[in-house]
Amino acid sequence: MHHTIDVENLIFKYPDGTHALDGISFHIAPGEKVALVGPNGAGKSTLILHLNGILQGQGMVRVAGLEVIEKNFARVRAAVGLVFQDPDDQLFSPTVFDDVAFGPIYQGLSEAEVRTRVSTALHAVQMQDFAPRVSHHLSVGQKKRISIATVLSMQPEILVLDEPTAGLDPRGRRELIQLLRELPQTMLIATHDLHMVAELLPRTLVMDNGRIAADGNTLALLNDDALLRAHGLEKP
Amino acid sequence: MHVHFLDPYHNGTSLIHQLDPRVKLVFTLAFIVTASLLPFGAWAAYILLLAIVFSVELLSDLGIRYVLKRAFLATPFVLAAFPLIFTVPGVPLFSFSIGPWTLTVTLEGVERLLSIAFKSWVAVQMAIVLAATTSFPQLLQAMRGIGIPRLLVAIIGLMWRYIFVLADEVLRLLRARAARSGASPEIGKRVGGSIAWRARTTGGMAGNLMMRGFERGDRIYAAMSARGYDGEVRAFPLPPVPRIQWLGLGGAVIVLLLILSLGILLTR
Amino acid sequence: MLFAPLSPPQMHIPDGFLSLGIALGLWIVTIIVIAISLQRVSKDLGPRQVPMMGVVAAAIFAGQMLNFPVAGGTSGHLLGAALATILLGPYAAVLVMTCVLGVQALLFQDGGLLALGANIFNMGIVGVVVTHFVYRTVRNLGGGKPWTIFVGGFLSAWLSVVCGALITALELALSGTTPANIAIPAMGGIHVLIGLGEGLITAGALAFLYVTRPDLLKIGEEKPAGSGIWLAGLVIAVAIAIASPLASSFPDGLEWVAEQQGFLTNAQNAPYHIIPDYVFPGIQNEALATIVAGIVGTLIVGGVAFGIAYARRNRSATTNYETIAK
Numbered sequence: 054m055h056h057t058i059d060v061e062n063l064i065f066k067y068p069d070g071t072h073a074l075d076g077i078s079f080h081i082a083p084g085e086k087v088a089l090v091g092p093n094g095a096g097k098s099t100l101i102l103h104l105n106g107i108l109q110g111q112g113m114v115r116v117a118g119l120e121v122i123e124k125n126f127a128r129v130r131a132a133v134g135l136v137f138q139d140p141d142d143q144l145f146s147p148t149v150f151d152d153v154a155f156g157p158i159y160q161g162l163s164e165a166e167v168r169t170r171v172s173t174a175l176h177a178v179q180m181q182d183f184a185p186r187v188s189h190h191l192s193v194g195q196k197k198r199i200s201i202a203t204v205l206s207m208q209p210e211i212l213v214l215d216e217p218t219a220g221l222d223p224r225g226r227r228e229l230i231q232l233l234r235e236l237p238q239t240m241l242i243a244t245h246d247l248h249m250v251a252e253l254l255p256r257t258l259v260m261d262n263g264r265i266a267a268d269g270n271t272l273a274l275l276n277d278d279a280l281l282r283a284h285g286l287e288k289p
Numbered sequence: 290m291h292v293h294f295l296d297p298y299h300n301g302t303s304l305i306h307q308l309d310p311r312v313k314l315v316f317t318l319a320f321i322v323t324a325s326l327l328p329f330g331a332w333a334a335y336i337l338l339l340a341i342v343f344s345v346e347l348l349s350d351l352g353i354r355y356v357l358k359r360a361f362l363a364t365p366f367v368l369a370a371f372p373l374i375f376t377v378p379g380v381p382l383f384s385f386s387i388g389p390w391t392l393t394v395t396l397e398g399v400e401r402l403l404s405i406a407f408k409s410w411v412a413v414q415m416a417i418v419l420a421a422t423t424s425f426p427q428l429l430q431a432m433r434g435i436g437i438p439r440l441l442v443a444i445i446g447l448m449w450r451y452i453f454v455l456a457d458e459v460l461r462l463l464r465a466r467a468a469r470s471g472a473s474p475e476i477g478k479r480v481g482g483s484i485a486w487r488a489r490t491t492g493g494m495a496g497n498l499m500m501r502g503f504e505r506g507d508r509i510y511a512a513m514s515a516r517g518y519d520g521e522v523r524a525f526p527l528p529p530v531p532r533i534q535w536l537g538l539g540g541a542v543i544v545l546l547l548i549l550s551l552g553i554l555l556t557r
Numbered sequence: 558m559l560f561a562p563l564s565p566p567q568m569h570i571p572d573g574f575l576s577l578g579i580a581l582g583l584w585i586v587t588i589i590v591i592a593i594s595l596q597r598v599s600k601d602l603g604p605r606q607v608p609m610m611g612v613v614a615a616a617i618f619a620g621q622m623l624n625f626p627v628a629g630g631t632s633g634h635l636l637g638a639a640l641a642t643i644l645l646g647p648y649a650a651v652l653v654m655t656c657v658l659g660v661q662a663l664l665f666q667d668g669g670l671l672a673l674g675a676n677i678f679n680m681g682i683v684g685v686v687v688t689h690f691v692y693r694t695v696r697n698l699g700g701g702k703p704w705t706i707f708v709g710g711f712l713s714a715w716l717s718v719v720c721g722a723l724i725t726a727l728e729l730a731l732s733g734t735t736p737a738n739i740a741i742p743a744m745g746g747i748h749v750l751i752g753l754g755e756g757l758i759t760a761g762a763l764a765f766l767y768v769t770r771p772d773l774l775k776i777g778e779e780k781p782a783g784s785g786i787w788l789a790g791l792v793i794a795v796a797i798a799i800a801s802p803l804a805s806s807f808p809d810g811l812e813w814v815a816e817q818q819g820f821l822t823n824a825q826n827a828p829y830h831i832i833p834d835y836v837f838p839g840i841q842n843e844a845l846a847t848i849v850a851g852i853v854g855t856l857i858v859g860g861v862a863f864g865i866a867y868a869r870r871n872r873s874a875t876t877n878y879e880t881i882a883k
Contacts (some may be wrong), residue, residue, distance in 0.1 A: 105514075130517050137512050144450075145451075145512060157516030158523050158525075164526075187424075191451065204516070
């Protein structure tokens with residue numbers, strides 16, 4: 054019952070003084086699937102990096118009941134699976150196996166447990182035959198699925214994904230949406246893909262200029278032409 | 290476009306492919322050390338080394354021709370040793386004059402040049418077989434196995450992963466440069482600017498590449514931290530080398546020692 | 558085609574060109590320097606070190622593909638030791654160059670494996686020490702003004718290549734692979750020109766970074782290096798200054814000197830005297846031994862080839878059987 058995200062009045066300034074996040078507050082309940090949309094530079098990626106302490110601002114961030122502060126980092130990072138936009142950043146190991154095993158190894162699991170976790174995670178994304186493969190020979194779609202497996206192997210309660218459908222061809226995108234639909238975790242997905250949002254995520258947060266501009270039912274927001282235009286979005 | 294052709298590994302299931310990578314690496318090093326230790330002109334020993342390397346090439350399913358085609362890499366370097374045929378003192382073979390100089394080719398000089406070229410040739414062939422039959426992840430295991438520090442192995446592993454990504458970026462930069470490097474239709478008009486200008490453009494690309502490297506390094510660090518990375522490099526312990534392979538390696542090293550002794554005895 | 562520009566001419570020494578003593582001696586020096594660098598770099602870069610150095614090594618490797626035409630089919634390109642030193646500081650740069658050169662040797666046979674210690678020394682360690690020494694000196698003399706970044710970058714990159722080439726020639730001469738009086742002026746002369754390419758590209762890269770990410774130019778400056786690196790720089794400079802003219806002024810260079818002193822001959826023959834003076838049983842002379850070796854060699858290769866053919870025949874027979882069974 055702890056897989057929630059609570060953010061209260063979060064402020065983050067870049068070293069040059071500009072506000073990247075300017076008083077963000079929201080609450081995500083267990084099992085909710087939430088979209089985070091907004092123009093480039095709105096602060097979506099910056100916000101995501103606060104959810105497991107890679108960036109730290111002023112204000113309160115609580116994830117799965119744990120405050121995101123240094124002494125909780127290990128537990129927070131096991132609870133939140135963060136998948137970055139570019140799979141070439143997410144997959145940094147020589148082989149697919151090494152990448153999916155990375156998280157569990159740092160969780161301190163035994164070799165046998167790690168191997169079970171890797172196999173389960175690769176099964177979940179239907180890439181079980183790819184364990185010994187080398188990441189750079191894979192297609193973007195395959196890399197994206199494996200990127201998700203690299204966090205599933207840590208058995209997180211919450212998944213946070215940055216642009217999961219960017220750069221995918223239509224088939225790859227369709228398969229990825231299917232996969233996301235099947236995953237039971239609480240989800241926060243930052244994206245420009247409003248078609249996917251409409252299809253998959255019942256709730257939407259609209260971000261602009263480091264603030265939450267709107268928060269509510271996806272269908273209602275996507276039908277609000279004035280709101281979409283004000284934040285540079287297009288009705289799907 | 291992807292830079293697949295950078296990877297020298299040749300997929301296969303041969304005996305050599307199946308050997309433990311540590312055994313292969315140690316044997317390759319022992320072979321190269323033997324070649325280096327052999328005295329100049331120990332032709333009998335050289336031929337035996339060549340027989341071994343040819344046999345390994347056959348066993349690896351790569352074929353002798355495949356390796357020989359790639360073994361020409363050291364050729365330009367033989368040029369550096371070329372003056373030896375004149376400078377090593379010994380039995381003169383013939384002499385000729387260029388302007389004021391008279392150059393004498395000696396038997397010992399020719400022998401030494403050929404010896405160096407031959408040693409380098411067999412050594413490079415064995416190294417080619419190692420790289421073509423051992424996948425990079427296996428080579429990383431071998432490096433750990435022979436005691437290279439984990440930190441260094443981790444850096445090499447990451448480097449390998451991102452060579453492909455960055456090489457793709459270099460190709461894109463070069464293509465963008467080529468696309469904008471049109472020649473003027475005016476005949477005789479100078480093309481491509483001064484050398485300094487070309488160098489500056491290339492330097493800009495190098496700087497661009499380094500900047501992308503640093504930015505990617507930051508993003509990778511974030512991705513690693515997100516999965517619990519704390520600065521310490523961790524990995525599974527390596528599986529033990531099978532006993533039979535230990536014995537095989539021992540036998541191979543003894544054979545190399547015998548060849549070495551033969552070479553030394555013959556040239557004393 | 559892509560491989561050709563990966564190897565700057567005449568700098569990656571293949572196996573077989575260095576005597577074992579030189580190769581192993583330089584391996585020992587290199588290992589010590591790497592060990593010190595590993596220890597220091599953890600303090601300098603912290604947990605970011607592995608991703609940073611890994612990606613910068615990849616960038617240097619990829620950057621060595623960049624070239625620009627100079628004249629007559631030759632081209633200038635990047636080795637990268639200077640750029641790595643200026644951006645990361647000397648210790649990380651040593652490790653980055655070690656990784657780049659190690660992968661080139663292991664995977665592309667660009668330089669030998671036994672010679673790798675020497676190659677890391679010549680292109681990594683010497684390049685890094687020279688760069689650090691020259692760049693810091695120029696920066697300090699110019700009072701840290703922006704122009705000193707480019708002048709210092711150009712000079713240090715150029716000198717790092719020239720010094721590396723001179724040391725390479727020296728090692729080859731000491732190994733008896735090439736006459737010093739030819740190799741040292743030739744290698745030095747060629748690399749005085751090739752080094753200009755390195756210098757120009759390095760300065761160009763620094764100019765780009767100065768405009769776009771000036772913060773990156775400060776990483777290498779944060780930690781002042783210990784006195785060790787200054788001492789090493791001094792030792793290398795003095796060694797080159799003394800050895801080069803000495804080596805090239807004698808008729809047959811260092812080798813001649815060594816032979817006159819009798820030390821090279823002794824050093825080379827010493828291990829062989831351990832084996833007593835007798836002729837190999839059954840083999841009377843070298844010519845006969847060579848013929849025997851040829852026959853034995855042919856038998857080995859022929860046997861292996863025959864064995865493979867035999868095993869293959871069996872295997873394909875089984876495969877066919879299975880296919881039919883299905």
